Amino acid sequence: xxxxxxxxxxxxxxxxxxxxxxxxxxxxxxxxxxxxxxxxxxxxxxxxxxxxxxxxxxxxxxxxxxxxxxxxxxxxxxxxxxxxxxxxxxxxxxxxxxxxxxxxxxxxxxxxxxxxxxxxxxxxxxxxxxxxxxxxxxxxxxxxxxxxxxxxxxxxxxxxxxxxxxxxxxxxxxxxxxxxxxxxxxxxxxxxxxxxxxxxxxxxxxxxxxxxxxxxxxxxxxxxxxxxxxxxxxxxxxxxxxxxxxxxxxxxxxxxxxxxxxxxxxxxxxxxxxxxxxxxxxxxxxxxxxxxx
Numbered sequence: 001x002x003x004x005x006x007x008x009x010x011x012x013x014x015x016x017x018x019x020x021x022x023x024x025x026x027x028x029x030x031x032x033x034x035x036x037x038x039x040x041x042x043x044x045x046x047x048x049x050x051x052x053x054x055x056x057x058x059x060x061x062x063x064x065x066x067x068x069x070x071x072x073x074x075x076x077x078x079x080x081x082x083x084x085x086x087x088x089x090x091x092x093x094x095x096x097x098x099x100x101x102x103x104x105x106x107x108x109x110x111x112x113x114x115x116x117x118x119x120x121x122x123x124x125x126x127x128x129x130x131x132x133x134x135x136x137x138x139x140x141x142x143x144x145x146x147x148x149x150x151x152x153x154x155x156x157x158x159x160x161x162x163x164x165x166x167x168x169x170x171x172x173x174x175x176x177x178x179x180x181x182x183x184x185x186x187x188x189x190x191x192x193x194x195x196x197x198x199x200x201x202x203x204x205x206x207x208x209x210x211x212x213x214x215x216x217x218x219x220x221x222x223x224x225x226x227x228x229x230x231x232x233x234x235x236x237x238x239x240x241x242x243x244x245x246x247x248x249x250x251x252x253x254x255x256x257x258x259x260x261x262x263x264x265x266x267x268x269x270x271x272x273x274x275x276x277x278x279x280x281x282x283x284x285x286x287x288x289x290x291x292x293x
Contacts, residue, residue: 003133003280004202008265011138012162014129015145015154022149028106028122029150032060034078039068041091043136043197044083044143049190051081051147057186058151065190068092081147082107085131085139086288087114096120108143133280135201137265140194141258148258161259170263171251175270177228180205181219182264183212183239188232188257195230195264202279203271212236215243223248230264232257 022029030036036055038048045067052065066072068082068091080103084092087109096119099105107120110130117123129142148154180199184192189211196209210219213236215229223229223246230251231240243250253260272279 002269002278003131004135004137004265005269005279007131007133008137008262008269009166011141011262012159012166014126014138014142015159015162017128018126018142018146019149019154022146022154025124025146026150028124029147030055030061030063030079030081030106034061035076036061036063036079036081037071037075037077038063038065038081038083039071039092039095040083041068041089043140043194044085046190046194046197047083047140047144048081049193050144050187051190053187053190054148054151054153058153060151068095071095073098077103079104079106081105082116082120083140083143084108084116085110085136087111087116088288088290090291092116093119108146110139134282134285135198135268135279137198141261144258158256158258161255162262165255165259165262166266168263170267170270171249174228174249174251174267175274177226177249178206179222179227180207180267181215181223181227181229182207182209182232183215183229183235184209184232184257185212185234185236188253191232191257191261192230195232195261198265198268199271201282201285202268203275203277204283205268205271212239215239220246230260232260 040048048065052063055063105120106122107116108124112125129139182192182195192209196207199205199207225247228249229243231253
């Protein structure tokens with residue numbers, strides 16, 4: 001078993017622990033009514049997109065998500081939340097340094113022996129969700145679960161669905177597809193983006209991700225007998241039939257969307273195995289992007 005397989009299989013236990021610990025970290029996390037930005041790089045940026053949408057939809061306050069390198073430094077926020085598994089990513093550390101003394105910051109990280117511990121005003125350490133694989137799975141979803149629980153949006157059903165996602169067979173013929181499109185709505189757009197990234201990282205697949213209502217505005221033109229379109233959450237009316245009419249495989253999101261992401265992680269590993277690739281060692285990638293001065 002690869003590291004990434006072992007780590008993605010541990011997600012139900014990680015989520016349960018994170019949800020139980022959310023109350024303990026409440027003071028460090030955004031309060032209702034605060035204007036908040038959530039930042040990250042790669043996978044963490046996509047988790048930031050999901051959390052921002054969840055928080056706004058829950059009526060907790062205006063919330064934006066940015067890649068750390070694209071943060072609008074002239075914009076005012078009450079608090080900035082940084083998601084960084086490694087605690088060493090250059091863009092995140094530079095942003096936190098620039099906000100020091102001006103904006104309250106909190107970092108969610110997996111490694112307590114890294115520079116982010118002093119770069120942020122508050123730190124939440126999820127070391128039980130740290131990973132050996134370059135490809136992120138459980139840290140990202142555990143951080144999202146913690147923030148989801150902080151918003152009062154986590155339920156035991158999420159963990160049950162994750163166990164189902166790990167146990168159930170993937171749809172027949174899915175691994176053999178040559179292109180994968182992931183769709184989301186609202187907070188699940190970030191999850192769709194992350195599913196696409198997992199497929200590219202682990203299996204070198206051709207993948208795309210879109211807000212579901214945008215799929216008919218051009219991207220559906222690539223759908224054909226060799227492609228698959230996977231929906232995270234409830235699909236727009238009529239879209240499943242339109243995709244099937246192209247000859248493509250339609251994969252509905254029947255589980256909690258976060259559990260659907262676990263299924264997509266499993267697909268990435270399965271496609272990698274079918275192509276003789278090692279998902280723990282994706283080409284051109286490292287665990288953290290650290291740029292020379």
